[in-house]
Structure formats: structure tokens, C-alpha cells
Amino acid sequence: MKNKIFIIFISFLVIFMSFVAIGPVSHATGLYKVAFIENGLPSGTNWSISINNQVYYSTNNTIIIQLSNGSYTFTVSDETVYIAYPSSGTIIVNGTNVTQNIQYVFNSQAKIIGTIQLNPGGATELLQYNPRNNYLYAGIWHSNIIYVINTLTQQVQTSITLPNNINTMLVLPNNKLYVLSSVANTIYVVDLSSNQVINDISIPSDSEGLVYDNSNTIYFYSSVNGGGLYGYNLVAQSVSLITNKINNLYTGSWDFFYQSDFIIVGDYVFFVQGLTSSTDHDYINYYSFRTDSVFNIYSEHAPMGDLAYNFISIYPNLYMFTTYPYGLSNLVYNMQTTTAKILGNSLYGLSAVYDPQNGLIYFDGGNVFNPITNTVIYTIQGLSQGYGTLAFDPSNGYIYDAQNGYIAIINPNTYTTYQVN
Incomplete structure (x- = not known):
């Protein structure tokens, strides 16, 4: 009987911890999701975002980082024959998650x-x-x-x-x-x-x-x-x-x-x-x-x-x-x-x-x-x-x-x- 109670307790604890992990824990610690979403690059192309003195890389279309409230300057990498718009900018985190769209445009000289x-x-x-x-x-x-x-x-x-x-x-x-x-x-x-x-x-x-x-x-x-x-x-x-x-x-x-x-x-x-x-x-x-x-x-x-x-x-x-x-x-x-x-x-x-x-x-x-x-x-x-x-x-x-x-x-x-x- 004690083992069953212990298993039930552990199960509830896991569920609770899972809820906390995907829920407001980042907000509770003052961190918010900042998502950079690109469009226009061929599938699998490596691209990067430089923000808050760090560089983040991805081969899919999304880069997600966590930042506290504040104003941040970012730059986006240009890739071979593709130019990013915007190539740089400023995002402001103020108590909510932030999404920044990036459009890559083919720029080879015809x-x-x-x-x-x-x-x-x-x-x-x-x-x-x-x-x-x-x-x-x-x-x-x-x-x-x-x-x-x-x-x-x-x-x-x-x-x-x-x-x-x-x-x-x-x-x-x-x-x-x-x-x-x-x-x-x-x-x-x-x-x-x-x-x-x-x-x-x-x-x-x-x-x-x-x-x-x-x-x-x-x-x-x-x-x-x-x-x-x-x-x-x-x-x-x-x-x-x-x-x-x-x-x-x-x-x-x-x-x-x-x-x-x-x-x-x-x-x-x-x-x-x-x-x-x-x-x-x-x-x-x-x-x-x-x-x-x-x-x-x-x-x-x-x-x-x-x-x-x-x-x-x-x-x-x-x-x-x-x-x-x-x-x-x-x-x-x-x-x-x-x-x-x-x-x-x-x-x-x-x-x-x-x-x-x-x-x-x-x-x-x-x-x-x-x-x-x-x-x-x-x-x-x-x-x-x-x-x-x-x-x-x-x-x-x-x-x-x-x-x-x-x-x-x-x-x-x-x-x-x-x-x-």
C-alpha cells in the first residue's frame, strides 16, 4: 500500500514539475522567449542571429532564445546569394514573449x-x-x-x-x-x-x-x-x-x-x-x-x-x-x-x-x-x-x-x- 501511495505521489510530482517546466517558470525567473523566424532560405541552410553578445545558429527556420526585460540589438547573417531583411534591428522585451520575422531574398546578379x-x-x-x-x-x-x-x-x-x-x-x-x-x-x-x-x-x-x-x-x-x-x-x-x-x-x-x-x-x-x-x-x-x-x-x-x-x-x-x-x-x-x-x-x-x-x-x-x-x-x-x-x-x-x-x-x-x- 505504501508503494502505491509513493508511486501516485511521484506521478503527481512529475506532472506538476512538467507543468512548471512548460508553463510560467521562465516568466517567474524573469525570462521570456524571443523567437526569430526566417522565410526564404532553402531547406537546411545554416543561418545565425547575433544578440546579447552571443551568436545562435540554426538549420531550420526558427531560432528561440530566452531574454529578460530590456532592449536588445540584433544582427542577422547574410547567406550565399541571400540577403536578410531586416539585417539588424532592436527588439524590446517587456513582460511578454517576442517574435521577429526575417525575410531572406535571393540577390544573385541576373x-x-x-x-x-x-x-x-x-x-x-x-x-x-x-x-x-x-x-x-x-x-x-x-x-x-x-x-x-x-x-x-x-x-x-x-x-x-x-x-x-x-x-x-x-x-x-x-x-x-x-x-x-x-x-x-x-x-x-x-x-x-x-x-x-x-x-x-x-x-x-x-x-x-x-x-x-x-x-x-x-x-x-x-x-x-x-x-x-x-x-x-x-x-x-x-x-x-x-x-x-x-x-x-x-x-x-x-x-x-x-x-x-x-x-x-x-x-x-x-x-x-x-x-x-x-x-x-x-x-x-x-x-x-x-x-x-x-x-x-x-x-x-x-x-x-x-x-x-x-x-x-x-x-x-x-x-x-x-x-x-x-x-x-x-x-x-x-x-x-x-x-x-x-x-x-x-x-x-x-x-x-x-x-x-x-x-x-x-x-x-x-x-x-x-x-x-x-x-x-x-x-x-x-x-x-x-x-x-x-x-x-x-x-x-x-x-x-x-x-x-x-x-x-x-x-x-x-x-x-x-x-x-
């Missing part, structure tokens, strides 16, 4: 590693990458030619000739290319298995833009009847007016119409609404599919009517980069806090693409923008802006940049050697 020749020179090239077959499609704006490029050989394999000129185009996951031709009031559907036009969809006149939102609808804008957002349903294969509350898009003389005045993110359409009077403003608004309502984010004087933006969505942020060289602002809009921040009025480029593998934004003229610091961190030499769009190839990490009569092949990962034919 460079041009090859070119793909096209004809004719001086044309504007609209680039679309198809992950289904690893091919790149280069449509020549305001012509009827689309070049089909094998990204393994980096050479033009064939071309597609359309009945009419191209305004914009879009590759979808169904292995089809949708090409909007304003002059023909038509969206041509190209089967990329055969490179043949298999359908032509009649659309309202004065249509521009093609945007896909990962559902069953392609959206475009038409200025007829006061303007409105239209949709082509891929299942029903029918065109319908979505809303006429989105209007005055694509009205400015400065616009390069291969760029878009709107983007769809979730249940919202973000768009640039321009008015034609020289005393009017550009309005950046969003439309809610749920409430059928329009809300203003930002407005600014626009002496040439509405002006296209490069929209880059990196949730929860939506980046809007001006394509106007005379002072309109770049913005970042936080879709969670519904707040807009001005990022200055520098013209970074006329087209942009986001590289999700290293978290950077690349512009057609060579500027490389870091969305963590909201700054241009370097410029790739040898590129010119204004010759078309860019495309990202996730299979090899390359970026394709439309240039004068050719496509530049950019390798952001210059610490790795690639074979280019």
Missing part, C-alpha cells in the same frame, strides 16, 4: 545569357509562356504573326498566322491561346497542340485587355455604350456584360495598349479609370463582384487622360507601377489593411514580371525591384524598355524580355551554369 532572334526588328512583342509544353509564344503587336519558340533549344520552331492583327493575347491552362483582335471584334482561340485557330468569338467593338482569374471566365473591357467589363465563359462559350460600373479605361493617348488597365485578384477588379479633360485625374479603383460596387484607392492629376500601370500581385500586396515618364506615382496597396502607400514616381520600366522563385520584380529595361525593401536593387545591363512584355519560365527560372527584333534570355540564378544553344 545577366543576359542568350538571345532569340525574331523578325522584323522594331516590332512590339507580346510574350506568353505555356507550362503545358514549355513553349514561349511571341505575338507581334498590331500584326497577325505569333512565333512559337522551343525553350529547350531557345529557337523559333514555327509561326502561327491569324486572320487579323493582334492587340493582346493570353495562354490558359487548357493549352489554348486566346488572342484579342480589336480591328476584327474577335477573340481567336488557338489550340496549342496543333497551332491552329479552332474558334473565333465575336465581342463588342473597341475591346481591349484580356485577364484571366483562374476560374472559367476571361475578362476584357469594351468602351461601347458607355463602357463596361465583359466576360467570356469558357464552359458556356458565351460573352456577357459583367458590369457597366467599370468605365473610362484605355482612353489616354500615352497608353501602350498591350498593357492592361485592370487586374482581377479574388473577388475584386482593380482598374485605372481615366478622364479625358486635361484638368481631370487618374483614379485607381476597385470593383467588388460581391457588392457590385466601386471604391476609390487613389487619384492623381493625369495630363494625358488615363495611363496604364504594370500590375503585380504578391498577396496581400498589389503593386502598381506607372508607365508614364512624367511624374505619376507608383503605389503598393495592401489588400488586407486596405491601405495604399506611394513608392515615388520613378519610371522603372514599361513592362514587368514577377519571379516567384526569388521574390523579385523584373522590368523590361533591366531594373530589378525588391518588394521587401520597395527599391531597385540593381540594373541588368544591355536591355532597353518599350519593345513589349516579359515572361517567366518556371521550368528553368529564366526570364524572357522583349527587345528590338529579338528576345533577351535572362538568368537570375547566375551562381548556376546553364547550357544555352
Whole structure:
């Protein structure tokens, strides 16, 4: 009986001590957990934190130490081709545990590693990458030619000739290319298995833009009847007016119409609404599919009517980069806090693409923008802006940049050697 009582006593003691160990014992001794959590490093990478005259190392994404109340300066190690943000700072422990997030950003200097020749020179090239077959499609704006490029050989394999000129185009996951031709009031559907036009969809006149939102609808804008957002349903294969509350898009003389005045993110359409009077403003608004309502984010004087933006969505942020060289602002809009921040009025480029593998934004003229610091961190030499769009190839990490009569092949990962034919 005594042995049973002793065992029960020991069991309760162990439970009590366990509770104390994981509970408030550190607080009782004046120590609190300080957790540094990194994001962005490859799995297993060794990184370190220097704080309170000690260095702590880890090969996972978390470093946890215990500190008493006070103010502490810390520094974070930079690792090979990765830079930490913030790289240093101060944390304050004041009676509670503290968490400090660290973002590592890939920072290898990208460079041009090859070119793909096209004809004719001086044309504007609209680039679309198809992950289904690893091919790149280069449509020549305001012509009827689309070049089909094998990204393994980096050479033009064939071309597609359309009945009419191209305004914009879009590759979808169904292995089809949708090409909007304003002059023909038509969206041509190209089967990329055969490179043949298999359908032509009649659309309202004065249509521009093609945007896909990962559902069953392609959206475009038409200025007829006061303007409105239209949709082509891929299942029903029918065109319908979505809303006429989105209007005055694509009205400015400065616009390069291969760029878009709107983007769809979730249940919202973000768009640039321009008015034609020289005393009017550009309005950046969003439309809610749920409430059928329009809300203003930002407005600014626009002496040439509405002006296209490069929209880059990196949730929860939506980046809007001006394509106007005379002072309109770049913005970042936080879709969670519904707040807009001005990022200055520098013209970074006329087209942009986001590289999700290293978290950077690349512009057609060579500027490389870091969305963590909201700054241009370097410029790739040898590129010119204004010759078309860019495309990202996730299979090899390359970026394709439309240039004068050719496509530049950019390798952001210059610490790795690639074979280019």
C-alpha cells in the first residue's frame, strides 16, 4: 500500500514539475522567449542571429532564445546569394514573449545569357509562356504573326498566322491561346497542340485587355455604350456584360495598349479609370463582384487622360507601377489593411514580371525591384524598355524580355551554369 501511495505521489510530482517546466517558470525567473523566424532560405541552410553578445545558429527556420526585460540589438547573417531583411534591428522585451520575422531574398546578379532572334526588328512583342509544353509564344503587336519558340533549344520552331492583327493575347491552362483582335471584334482561340485557330468569338467593338482569374471566365473591357467589363465563359462559350460600373479605361493617348488597365485578384477588379479633360485625374479603383460596387484607392492629376500601370500581385500586396515618364506615382496597396502607400514616381520600366522563385520584380529595361525593401536593387545591363512584355519560365527560372527584333534570355540564378544553344 505504501508503494502505491509513493508511486501516485511521484506521478503527481512529475506532472506538476512538467507543468512548471512548460508553463510560467521562465516568466517567474524573469525570462521570456524571443523567437526569430526566417522565410526564404532553402531547406537546411545554416543561418545565425547575433544578440546579447552571443551568436545562435540554426538549420531550420526558427531560432528561440530566452531574454529578460530590456532592449536588445540584433544582427542577422547574410547567406550565399541571400540577403536578410531586416539585417539588424532592436527588439524590446517587456513582460511578454517576442517574435521577429526575417525575410531572406535571393540577390544573385541576373545577366543576359542568350538571345532569340525574331523578325522584323522594331516590332512590339507580346510574350506568353505555356507550362503545358514549355513553349514561349511571341505575338507581334498590331500584326497577325505569333512565333512559337522551343525553350529547350531557345529557337523559333514555327509561326502561327491569324486572320487579323493582334492587340493582346493570353495562354490558359487548357493549352489554348486566346488572342484579342480589336480591328476584327474577335477573340481567336488557338489550340496549342496543333497551332491552329479552332474558334473565333465575336465581342463588342473597341475591346481591349484580356485577364484571366483562374476560374472559367476571361475578362476584357469594351468602351461601347458607355463602357463596361465583359466576360467570356469558357464552359458556356458565351460573352456577357459583367458590369457597366467599370468605365473610362484605355482612353489616354500615352497608353501602350498591350498593357492592361485592370487586374482581377479574388473577388475584386482593380482598374485605372481615366478622364479625358486635361484638368481631370487618374483614379485607381476597385470593383467588388460581391457588392457590385466601386471604391476609390487613389487619384492623381493625369495630363494625358488615363495611363496604364504594370500590375503585380504578391498577396496581400498589389503593386502598381506607372508607365508614364512624367511624374505619376507608383503605389503598393495592401489588400488586407486596405491601405495604399506611394513608392515615388520613378519610371522603372514599361513592362514587368514577377519571379516567384526569388521574390523579385523584373522590368523590361533591366531594373530589378525588391518588394521587401520597395527599391531597385540593381540594373541588368544591355536591355532597353518599350519593345513589349516579359515572361517567366518556371521550368528553368529564366526570364524572357522583349527587345528590338529579338528576345533577351535572362538568368537570375547566375551562381548556376546553364547550357544555352
